[in-house]
Amino acid sequence: MERFKNDIERLSSVRFDDVDALSKQLHTHLGEPTRQELMHERTAERGVLGDLELRNIKLRSAADDPAHARLIFExxxxxxxxxxxxxEDSTIDPPHPDAPDSRASWSAQVNGAKVVLGLAADNVTLTYVSISQR
Structure with a gap:
């Protein structure tokens, strides 16, 4: 757990407009940006963070401000x-009772970024990570 925590802290401290540094941290190559309305999106199929295999990596950034970005991966x-x-300041958000596929998640501020750790139906197993920098 400590290694995962340290890896997320290092990842959240990388400027998301520095795509090379971000790719290096994730042991992948984020592709060329594609335009999605007012956003740019870069993707990679696989990567690694610590001992965890990552899938469906997406970096979404504002077209006019690449530092305003969100990194999402499974x-x-x-x-x-x-x-x-x-x-210390982590909070758990329970599943929404009105949404049948809703899952619990942990959220925290880490190095000025909002980190969300999505959980499986068992409310324990990590399924996805979202890191937002503003």
Whole structure:
């Protein structure tokens, strides 16, 4: 768990407009940007963060401000269990009762970025990570 925490902290401190540094951290190559209305999106199929295999990596940034970005990726099984608070200011958001496919997630501010750790239906297993920098 400590290694995962450190990897997320390092990743959240990388400027998301520095695509080469971000690709290096994720052990992948983020493709050329495609325009999605007011956003640019770069993708990679696979990568690695610590001991975790990543899939469906997406970096979305504002077309007029690449530093205003969000990185999203799925964690391939086997994942890790998040059954305790990782950062002091972490909060758990329960699934929305009105949405049948809604899942719980942890969220925290890490190095000025908002980090969301999405959980599987068991409310413990990590399934995705979203990091937003503004």
């Amino acid at each position: 964690v391939a099984p086997p994942s890790i269990a998040l059954d305790e608070i990782i950062w």
